[in-house]
Amino acid sequence: MERWCAGFLTDVAVEVARTEFSRRGVQPPAYVARQVDRPAGEAGAAELVEVTRSQVLEELEVLGARLKSEGIPLVIVNANTNRMGPQFANAAGGARLLVPSQFAKYAKEIAALVKAGAFALRDGDDLR
Numbered sequence: 633m634e635r636w637c638a639g640f641l642t643d644v645a646v647e648v649a650r651t652e653f654s655r656r657g658v659q660p661p662a663y664v665a666r667q668v669d670r671p672a673g674e675a676g677a678a679e680l681v682e683v684t685r686s687q688v689l690e691e692l693e694v695l696g697a698r699l700k701s702e703g704i705p706l707v708i709v710n711a712n713t714n715r716m717g718p719q720f721a722n723a724a725g726g727a728r729l730l731v732p733s734q735f736a737k738y739a740k741e742i743a744a745l746v747k748a749g750a751f752a753l754r755d756g757d758d759l760r
Contacts, residue, residue, distance in 0.1 A: 633658075639666035640750055642701055652758075680707065681736040683743050685728040687721050689714045692729045695746050702742060704735045 635641060636649055646663055653660050683699075683706075686692050692708050699706050709728045714721040721727070731739045745751065753759070 633660065634754075635751075636660050636663060638750065639664050640745065641665070679733040680730040681733045683729045683731055683736065683739045685726045687714065687718070687726040689727050692727050695743055696729060698746055698751065699729075699731065699739055699742060702738070704731055704739050704742075706731045706739070 641649060641663070646665075649660075649663075684692070684695065689708075689711055692711075696706050696708060707730050709730060710721075710724045711727050713724040714727045
């Protein structure tokens with residue numbers, strides 16, 4: 633219910649939540665999606681902008697999955713260097729998650745929400 637009221641759900645998650653509320657006989661408040669300026673994709677080459685970097689590749693992969701679910705194209709640079717070991721990861725400055733410039737603001741907002749734990753599983757979450 634907390635996530636429903638926060639307005640951070642994707643369209644698919646909203647439908648899944650509605651189905652689950654119905655199954656449990658719960659009448660939730662009206663869903664109000666969080667308003668974020670979502671950029672329109674543009675054809676052609678775009679400048680890539682760094683959203684974040686990390687020595688822990690898995691952090692970038694989780695964030696990348698969330699960004700992809702929002703339709704944001706991305707690339708993770710130096711991923712294989714990080715996989716070779718900590719000495720290589722340190723030398724490369726970690727792996728970097730890059731997005732086209734028109735998606736940078738939106739991607740950074742989502743990254744901040746992920747870092748703040750807005751999408752984290754909590755005790756008692758039904759994982760079925």
